[in-house]
Amino acid sequence: MFKFKPQLLLILVVPFLIMILPLLVKLTDRVRRVTTAPQNYQKHLNITYLEVNNISLKLDIYAPKNKNEPVSTLIYFHGGGWISGTKDATLSSILPYIKKGWGVVTVQYRLGNVSLAPAAVKDSLCAVKWVINNGDEYGFDVNKIVLSGESAGGHLALITGMLPASSDLDHQCPDNKKIKVAAIVNWYGIADVVDVLQGENQQDYAVEWLGNQSDRLNIAQKISPINYVRDDLPPILTIHGDADTLVPYSHAVQLHQALEKAQVPNELMTITDGGHGGFGNKEMTAIYETIDHFLGSHLHQK
DSSP states (O other): OOOOOHHHHHHHHHHHHHHHHHHHHHHHHHHHHHHHGGGGEEEEEEEEEEEETTEEEEEEEEEESSOSSOEEEEEEEOOSTTTSOOGGGOHHHHHHHHHTTOEEEEEOOOOTTTSOTTHHHHHHHHHHHHHHHHGGGGTEEEEEEEEEEETHHHHHHHHHHHOOTTOSTTTTSSOOOOOOOSEEEEESOOSOHHHHHHSTTOOHHHHHHHTTOTTHHHHHHHTOGGGGOOTTOOOEEEEEETTOTTTTHHHHHHHHHHHHHTTOOEEEEEETTOOSSOOOHHHHHHHHHHHHHHHHHHHTTO
């Protein structure tokens, strides 16, 4: 009969604890930084920016305290293939901007299980217009608004900042003020919705988001950023891993080439062997250095 030996448990457990201890320390430090860094900020959570179909859509606002001048402001859209994710899951992505003293807004939008495409695009347009209209109240410089997001959120940042004033996707917004932003930081966002809907790079999340609407192909074309490249766009920085299997790297390349042809200030930062996010510390350090340089060189002109 087997007799339990405490010594055996120690032999098995101690090496495991030694192995994971550094990871636990890093995780604890990350959680501590994410939850404590915004304490120098006024946090305005779950502010309603739009009522649509009996749904109250919310945004969170992080406004720095005791600022004598209006601050540059980031509006961030979460990822999740337009069918999952929340605005509350973006704190680690917005923390670098909070540390710089920026204003930050994170946005809730309708997911595919609530409303099919293009609802998320319509909501995002209204969120940006709300910030433009109300930014002064929070000390935001509405002439220095930067849109950003990852994956599906990158797509929403792109399409919201690139749609022309003639677009009819903003009819549900309370006002008709024109959207003009200072820059877009696109983290591996979808540039060609048609491609991920029914092209050679078809993805389940896109099929689910567009659903069985009879005009889904027309909608996909209408909300594809690649179709709105022109010379009056804001500067656009794209970060994309060349081994991404969820949002093809080819989207980043095609967008970059089209922007270059239209002479739009832009940059493509390729993460060699990088997948769909999850980049290492070395890559993230280089990415944020690139972001700082890109925004610094373009926002100072505003």
